[in-house]
Amino acid sequence: MLIKLKHSSTQSLGRLLAGLVVSVVASAAMAAWPEKPITIVVPFAPGGSSDIVARNLAPMLGERLGQAVVIENVAGAGGMLGTQRAVRAAPDGYTILLGSGSEILINKLINPKVATDGIKDLSPVVFVGTGxxxxxxxxxxxxxxxxxxxxxxxxxxxxxxxxxxxxxxxxxxxxxxxxxxxxxxxxxxxxxxxxxxxxxxxxxxxxxxxxxxxxxxxxxxxxxxxxxxxxxxxxxxxxxxxxxxxxVKGLEGFDLGVWFGLFLPNKTPPEILQKVQTAAQQVLADPQVKKRLAEQGISASGASAAELSKFMATEVEKYRAVVKAAKITAE
The missing domain is CATH 3.40.190.10 (Periplasmic binding protein-like II)
Structure with a gap:
């Protein structure tokens, strides 16, 4: 016996099948990621702390992810040019930012007109370390x-x-x-x-x-x-x-350091975020990487994205209090 479907039912079934196809294709793409080299954007010139940290991570991170990881130095405007490059990149996992306190948190405090907000416009991936x-x-x-x-x-x-x-x-x-x-x-x-x-x-x-x-x-x-x-x-x-x-007497509790983290553009699929986080944590647990970072005055962390977010929420309030009291501006 033949069953006749109404036009509306046929459309609904078509949409359902199309959705399933898209879902399957997307899942396959996530499973295959990465399929090409990955870029770590360093928002400062070669030779600085951020650049050195990134170059210590890149080779082994590439091994863990199965693709080459290359460094792109995008210096200028106190780190904001490189940060904007990462924020505007496609959220496909192929552009990672090596970020620090200056460009992620402080720049927005000293210049509210800056379009990029490091907290709102980027997704934390892993806490690289502090010093x-x-x-x-x-x-x-x-x-x-x-x-x-x-x-x-x-x-x-x-x-x-x-x-x-x-x-x-x-x-x-x-x-x-x-x-x-x-x-x-x-x-x-x-x-x-x-x-x-x-x-x-x-x-x-x-x-x-x-x-x-x-x-x-x-x-x-x-x-x-x-x-x-x-x-x-x-x-x-x-x-x-x-x-x-x-x-020091009178300065009890003074505690302010430099820190680094890996970030991806907002809307990057959570499966990719998790892959990068897991790979980076494995790299940061490696004794040789820890040693090289320690030689640069950085204590490797490897804490999760959630822990990095929590740390940043505390750190930005420290910065905010000093910036306000000292009247620090971008000029």
């Missing part, structure tokens, strides 16, 4: 501790200068937090990166600097500059022999 910054001084500065530095600052307000890797960087925020907590005034000198700031510090053109540990360590070890404290609550195993800012 302390370090307060350093020129070799000839008559100070051997944080207490000595603060005494000099109080004796001659405004005469001491301190350098950072740029306006609105974590180093700048840490310097302003120190000024606020200690109630001292020092003149901020922003540079375009840690390297030129350290060169002027070695040359004696500036008195102090807040730097990433990786950039400053060679000069600390050679005696070309002095190290007063890491910017953490407790001493860091990455910087043996250097006191912690958070254990």
């Amino acid at each position: 302390p910054m370090v307060l350093v001084g020129k070799a000839g500065l008559p100070a051997n501790s944080v207490a000595d530095v603060l005494a000099l600052a109080r004796a001659k307000p405004g005469t001491l200068s301190y350098a950072s890797a740029g306006n609105g960087t974590p180093m700048h925020v840490a310097g302003e937090l120190l000024k606020m907590r200690a109630d001292v005034f020092m003149t901020h000198i922003p540079y375009r990166g840690a390297a030129p700031a350290l060169i002027d510090l070695i040359g004696g053109q500036i008195d102090l600097g807040v730097s990433t540990l990786s950039a400053a360590q060679p000069y600390i070890k050679s005696g070309k500059i002095k190290a007063f404290a890491v910017t953490s609550a407790k001493p860091s195993e990455l910087a043996p022999g250097i006191p912690a800012m958070g254990q």
Whole structure:
């Protein structure tokens, strides 16, 4: 016996079958991913901390995912050009951002007109790691501790200068937090990166600097500059022999570091997010990768996307309080 279907029923059945086909095709595509090389966007120039971290992860991440992972440096506008490149990329898993505090959180705080919002426009994948910054001084500065530095600052307000890797960087925020907590005034000198700031510090053109540990360590070890404290609550195993800012009298609890994470564009399929997270966690658990990152002043994490999101929610409030109180702007 033949069964005649009404036109509307035929249309409904057609839509159902079409939906099933799309679902099957999409599932097959997810299973096959990745089918071509993957790009990690580094929003800063080659040779900086972000670039070094990304290049330490890329080879083994490629092995885990079964495709080459290449680095693309997109520098400019304090990391925003590279961040925008990642935000605007197709959400297909082939463009990953190696992000840090500057471009993900701070830039939006110091310049609300910035179109990209690192929290809203990107999906966290994995927490790569954290590291302390370090307060350093020129070799000839008559100070051997944080207490000595603060005494000099109080004796001659405004005469001491301190350098950072740029306006609105974590180093700048840490310097302003120190000024606020200690109630001292020092003149901020922003540079375009840690390297030129350290060169002027070695040359004696500036008195102090807040730097990433990786950039400053060679000069600390050679005696070309002095190290007063890491910017953490407790001493860091990455910087043996250097006191912690958070254990200085009057600065108890001081804790502000640099951090890195992997991010994907919003609307990236959760199956791809999970694949990248699992592969990255395996890479970050590798002893050789941990060792190489430690040599760069970074303690490998490997925490999940959810844990990275929670960390960022806490960190952005730290930044917000300092940016507001110190009136830090993009200019």
